[in-house]
Amino acid sequence: MRVSAKSRLGEKLAYIHRHWDGLQTFLYDGRVEIDSNGVENLIRPIALNRKNALFAGHDEGGRAWGRIASLIETAKINGVEPFAYLKATLEAIAAGYPQGRIDDLLPWNFPPSS
Structure with missing residues (x-):
């Protein structure tokens, strides 16, 4: 499935992609709250x-x-x-x-x- 980068869903997915490392930090460091x-x-x-x-x-x-x-x-x-x-x-x-x-x-x- 393809999503337009200009659609609302596309913007949300782009945000997740840009911040992926930070979003999963809590998985690698148990001191970090979700x-x-x-x-x-x-x-x-x-x-x-x-x-x-x-x-x-x-x-x-x-x-x-x-x-x-x-x-x-x-x-x-x-x-x-x-x-x-x-x-x-x-x-x-x-x-x-x-x-x-x-x-x-x-x-x-x-x-x-x-």
Whole structure:
């Protein structure tokens, strides 16, 4: 059977062909889920906050909002209370935390909230 590449079915088959390696990744690596719903649900708040930053007044305000929103959502994903995380991190930076160790202050290195 032949299918026109311009038909809806033809477009779908072309998509499958272009993404075949990625579509079968879960068959070769047991850590990969067959669907991405879990990840999509985790990142949805980050994407929504990023969209809200469009209304921050100007470009630099939007970029700053996006950075803070990303830190807050990343803290939540890692089980860290965002206000406590931001307060401790900003206090550490203000107290002269070494720039070479700034990665230590990322949300996944902060103790989770109990």
